[in-house]
Amino acid sequence: MQPSGAKRTVIAAVFTISLIIAGCASTGGVAPQTDGGTNPATLDAGAAIRAADLDAQWPASDWWHAYGDPQLDAWVAAALANSPTLAIAQARVRSAQSLAGVAQADLAPQLKGDLSIERQHWPDNIYYGPGSLANSNTWDNTGALSLSYHLDLWGRDRNAAERALDAAHASAADARAAQLELETNVVRAYIRLSMNYALLDIAESTLDQQRQILALAEHRLKGGLGTQLEVSQADTPIPEYERQVEALQEAIALGQNQLAALAGKGPGAGDAMTRPQLSLAAQASLPSTLPADLLGHRPDVVAARWTVAAQARGIDVAKANFYPNIDLLASLGGFAAAGPLFQFLHASNGGWTAGPAASLPIFDGGRLRAQLGAASAGYDVAVGQYDQTIVNALHQVSDDIVKLRSLSTQTTDAERSVTAARRNYQLATEGYKRGLTDYLNVLTAQSQLLKSQEGVAKIQAEKLAVHAQLVEALGGGLAEPSDGPADADTLPAHGQHGKAAAGTHSASAVAAASVHTAAATAQQ
Template identity: 50%
Template sequence: MPRNLWSGLCLSSLLAVLSTVSGCISSQGILPKALRLNDAELLTDKPIDKAVRKMEWPRDRWWQAYGDPQLNAWVEMALADSPNLAVAAARLRQARTLAGVSESEHAPQVKYDAMVQRKHWPDDQYFYGPGMLADTTGWNATSSLGLSYDLDLWGRLHSHTERALSLAEVAATEERAAALELQNNVVAAYIQLALHHARLEIAEAELKQREQLLALARERLAIGLGTQLEISEAEAPLPEAHRRIDLIHEAIALTRNQLAALAGKGPGEGARLERPKLSLHGEPSLPSNLPLELLGRRPDVVARRWQVAAEARSIEVAKADFYPNVNLVAFFGSGSTTGEMLNFLTNANKLTYGIGPTLSLPVFDGGRRRGQLGAATAAYDMAVEQYNQTLVDALKSVSDHLIRLHSLHEQEIFVGHGLETAERRYRLAEEAYRRGLTDYRSVLEAQSELFEQQFLEQRVHAEHLTAQAGLWVALGGGVLTDDSGPAARQLDAHEISLHLPGRH
């Protein structure tokens, strides 16, 4: 081909591409509106500011701080056998597989097609006309080895793959969030089991003391110091005391079933649980650089960050659809109309081939591409606002648990004083009754107050254990490191437009 002719063709092709680009459908005016909260400028309250700071985050196995080997074994068993965690793991595998499918689109696509059929040609003077194929039967066969390669000039495939990878990260962090929630649920149920056992111990002690008071009333009646009224008053609380014990046994059994279900086990496994032996010491503390470091520690916050990154890539994919798509296509094959069945494979004269670029240009689509871009930007705005809300909720959760822990610490002091007073009053009332200085009602009132204070002490202690677990969970529970999230630039809306040329 003459050099001038080849140069003319190249110039004409370039002008054609430029003219088509300038005439493509416009995406003008469709931009994201949501803005991320400035993490470093989020205000914190006094409980967070006054908390003891240290450079240490919750450990991976934060529940071991309770010092109960049975709890440690039960949480590990739940993490290994929980059906909910298995569902989250399967969702993660699905997301990673889909990311692999998206990555495969970057590679050249090669496929082979072949067709062999026995065909009879009719003798039709109007359609076929007279010819050598009229009223004949023979083999029709074709084969083709095709290759196509998307040049991805505008980054559509790259953005699509990045979106799939971000969604895989969303699934990964959601799996960690599910594990953290499971850990918290097991610990909370286990603490409730400990509280039920403490209640049972108090209720049994209450029943024993009431039975002792009944025996004492009968002794006083036998020696002429008591009355039948005292015996009746001593007998009256016993049926209710037995009923309370039965209710506590029911609560223990139900809590064991709950723990078994959380661990993916049958009720028989939970029935083997013994009385918990929990202990926890130390004041609540927070790591440094809160809330900034919280962004990379809590699985739900990290998941929302990856979701924002994924939706940002969706916008890039939608924008790329506004531009011409150029593919490189090649094929090599053969075909035959008559002859032997495999004649197309053995006859060199039947071979054919071709190679060249293909161009597809959106000229008019009734608003479909603008609608897709609008939906993508709306999804991005929703993801940003969900991220903002998740971050706000995360800080609220940390503050709530610190406030709760401080309050429970104060309550434990007050309850301790109240328990000492109730024990002293009960001892005095019992001694006065033995000496005949007071009636039986004073003993019952003092005894009831004592047991109420004992139960209140156990309940406040259980709430303290639960609140401390809640604080560890609010801080991420040690399941992530501070570099688990996407780069900050992936979340900025104004950078989305920088990936593609043309109008915005």
């Protein structure tokens, strides 16, 4: 007995499902090899961070205002508005957002229209015989609407859209990192400019002092108290001091050019720049939320986390390729040949189609497994880079804190050295005037005074620069807590390593807990 129509349908459906399941390619156990890499909970924040001032207030995103120089504020604003580097970074963000829109569009039904209108001349009856088309002109027109919708049963399109969106987020974080780097570079260049002005003052003062000593030596020689050797000794350093003055003037001009370039302007923009008037009223210390609310919002950390999330979605996309694609297709159109212009629009010339379409991998030579392997390896790389970014962040913050504390002590010592050297120089000069000491004592005292004055200027500039480095290491000020992806979004949706990685991929959160606990202990 022949099976009924219903039974035939069931048999066909079972056979089709069995074929689909059997036809799905095997993943071969390919999966990420990392379980999250270095566990940030094992990272010791170090004594420098634990001993930081827990009650300090950290600046906002416009942190350079702490230096109290309106001219610096204007140059940073000009750089943010005109920098070609930032314009490139922002263009990359727009490009990534557009690509995310392209991937998002695959989730929606696709409707496509086709229209073809052709005028055809048929040859004489050499080929077609004495029929009506011989040596005639006709319209051969078609018009159709095609609708397709991918069911996305395995989440391939959804994960591809999320991967593209994660990449756009990472690009936006990279743009913020470029902005922070530009801000820091402008501040550093401005600090160097300020230091060169201070060194120029010292060099010009030293040159004036040397010329006064030369005049004194010549006066002593005329009075019969000095020698030609003393005059020669006093005159010898003057060309070198003049060279130092010229070199510092050159450095100032080059610094102005550098600031103009950072601001996206021509060199002439720096000509009207006045001498910097820098100070640092804000305390260079750390808030109690370190690093939970700061290191976790560093642009490079945020970008690394979004990259991990994008790679996780890439694994999901690669796994979805092992399963069948099922689409719903429909079309409606009209077709007409050898008729009037609008013949194809007549109902009698129309047709339609509708139904599902499926495609599935059966034998692919290992291509899908290789793609999954590449996606898994890319995920491992992203996790490793994220972990290394956290390690580098803690390293930079600790280094800058150590430098700031050391420079504070060095500033006090250097200022004491200047006071002693100035006193020694005054005594040596006065003794030389009275004929109680020779010129060698004056030369030695002057050299000591010059070095100590230069040391103070360089230490003060270095302290300002390290403060800027610390702000950069902390991410440029407090940010919104929604900067990065959720912990679950940094893990593949499927895979053997999901549970193992869940507790370790959130490096900023775990490292934050470790450091915050240590800081609270130190406070108690």
